[in-house]
Amino acid sequence: xQSVTQPDIHITxxxxxxxxxxxxxSYGATxxxxxxxxxxGQGLQLLxxxxxxxxxxxxxxxxxxxxxxxxxxxxxxxPSVHWSDAAEYFCAVGKVAAGNKLTFGGGTRVLVKP
Amino acid sequence: xxxxIQSPRxxxxxxxxxxxxxCKPISGHDYLFWYRQTMMRGLELLIYFNNNVPIDDSGMPxxxxxxxxxxxxxxxxxxxxxEPRDSAVYFCASSFGRGxxxxxxxxxxxxxxx
Numbered sequence: 001x002q003s004v005t006q007p008d009i010h011i012t013x014x015x016x017x018x019x020x021x022x023x024x025x026s027y028g029a030t031x032x033x034x035x036x037x038x039x040x041g042q043g044l045q046l047l048x049x050x051x052x053x054x055x056x057x058x059x060x061x062x063x064x065x066x067x068x069x070x071x072x073x074x075x076x077x078x079p080s081v082h083w084s085d086a087a088e089y090f091c092a093v094g095k096v097a098a099g100n101k102l103t104f105g106g107g108t109r110v111l112v113k114p
Numbered sequence: 115x116x117x118x119i120q121s122p123r124x125x126x127x128x129x130x131x132x133x134x135x136x137c138k139p140i141s142g143h144d145y146l147f148w149y150r151q152t153m154m155r156g157l158e159l160l161i162y163f164n165n166n167v168p169i170d171d172s173g174m175p176x177x178x179x180x181x182x183x184x185x186x187x188x189x190x191x192x193x194x195x196x197e198p199r200d201s202a203v204y205f206c207a208s209s210f211g212r213g214x215x216x217x218x219x220x221x222x223x224x225x226x227x228x
């Protein structure tokens with residue numbers, strides 16, 4: 001069965017500093033990979049996705065993620081964090097054979113210090 | 115497009131009462147998903163539909179939970195009778211096309227069972 005691990009439950013970062021959120025997955029083939037963001041009291045919004053091709057993926061709000069097959073990772077990065085980036089971030093993996101189902105990681109809550 | 119619409123946004127009820135959560139997916143989307151989010155268990159997939167047909171309900175916690183999709187533009191998740199441990203945020207999401215795992219989430223319904 002596929003699984004997703006986000007090792008960091010909480011991360012605190014200063015405004016303007018860089019951010020990296022870790023995501024590791026377990027799956028036998030190349031999965032479809034996603035990062036979602038959830039602001040307080042809101043639903044999940046897609047930041048970016050990887051299906052195939054270039055392993056460095058650009059998303060909205062200045063985020064990017066890199067797929068590394070050898071490490072089974074799909075880490076999310078942002079060079080300079082804004083206070084509005086404080087939210088919870090979820091990594092997810094899916095596969096066609098699962099009928100568009102997604103398996104989500106436990107999430108990483110990001111706190112931004114002024 | 116208005117996005118995925120859920121109602122009500124908040125529901126407070128007493129133990130033993132019936133609760134019905136509603137979802138309108140994005141027009142044209144053929145997959146619909148119901149999730150439950152709690153602090154303890156994170157984001158859990160309860161059930162999903164394809165073309166109004168339930169495909170996988172293995173995440174439905176017990177017989178007190180039921181979901182229907184009478185047509186392509188409406189789905190309900192019912193809990194009868196409700197219990198305090200059902201308190202959570204329930205999300206509906208939709209997607210279009212097999213192999214496209216990108217899911218669009220609604221704002222969620224926050225359910226409190228007293």
